[in-house]
Amino acid sequence: MRRYGGPFLLLLIGAAVLRVSLFGDLYLRYVQEGLRPYLIASGAALVLLALTTAALRPAHSHSHSHSHSHSHSHGGSRLAWLLTLPALALLLFPPPALGSYSAEREAARRAAQGVGTFPALPDGDPVTLTVAEYGSRAVYDSGRSLKGRTVRLTGFVTRDDDGTWYVTRLVVSCCAADATTAKAEIRNATAPPTDTWVTVTGTWHPKGTLGSPTAWPPVLDARTVTKVPEPTNPYEKP
Template sequence: MRRYGSSLLLVLVGAAVLRISLFSELYLRYVQAGLRPYLVVSGAVLVLLGVAMAVVRRTTHDEHEAGHEAGHDDDDADDEDGHHHHGHGGGGPRIAWLLTLPALALLLFPPPALGSYSAEREAARTAAQGVGTFPALPAGNPVALTLAEFSSRAIYDSGRSLKGRTVRMTGFVTHGDDGAWYVTRLLVTCCAADASTSKVEVRGDADGAPPVDTWVTVTGTWHPKGKLGTDAAWPAVLDVSSVKRVKQPADPYEQR
């Protein structure tokens, strides 16, 4: 079994990658949708390499055994002291088998998407962008916005394009230390490792805050707060008119 340890590890890792990218959409918990083809190719290559390595090692082992048996009839490879030496090598360090644990975990129990814990670890962002005008919003109410779009307009839009408009956004629930609650979303550029937080404070919900990590769609109007472009304007505030619990979307992240 140890002879095929590295081959098995390659197959396990490749199968885990294919499990989350080819046979499901679980990869969206970790990377952007555009990276799916690369994950599929990588997983397939790892599986093929593992199988090829196992075949080569099996062939080499069979040839060695055949040569060893034939050699016993003519020359038993005894040294001058009459001792017989065998050239069997080890199968690699046993600790390498620990590498199978993360591969099996990804294959059988894929980790969940980042949620409130990650969002709460990030400090409140500073006003690093300049105040300016934004393009007009689409006609009709409510207008669907990402949390990042809503926050940008609420904090930096000198044209006040959100004034008088009803908006709809989807995210997961986080709680503040002061009793406030937020609809939150993580933004990624490439993968979950570079995620940052976008959140909007929700006010006016008579039913109170839903449980942490509950996914909701909120509808409401912008509540002006603080001076544009300053820390006092963050996070943006929504006077909510409805809160609807929803399932976590297949892609839980917003793109930058």
């Protein structure tokens, strides 16, 4: 069994990658949707390599001394079996999407990026925006396109120690490792439990000086707060 430690590890990793990408949507917890074909190809390649390696790997040569074979195989096999632990964890217990803990780890730093006009919002209320879109318009839009409009935001609940709460989304450019936080402070509504997914409708509440850190985070005066299931893709694109 020791001589199959390497192929077994490759097979395990390949199966884990295929599980989250080919047989479900779990990969969306880690990477953007467009990377799915690459994950499937990588997982399939690892499985194929594992099977090929196992089939072609010969038995230990009898010309080697017992002591050499014993020491060599023990070192490699122990390392291979140790590396199976994270692969098994991904295969059997895939971690959840990033949530409030990850959002709170990023400092709320927003340097002024300059103000400007934004395209007009679509007709009809409420208008659905991503949390990042709402924040950009609230903080940087000199045309005040949010004024007088009812908007709809969906995200998970985060809180400050003083009880202030936010509807929050993590914005991912490529994968979960580069996630940044978009959030809007919610007023006039009772906060659901932290990490609960909600859809909030309400109106923009002007705050601070446009284009400055004092305007961050943006504020929404809530009219309705509705609990919703976590979306298949929990992240927003920038």
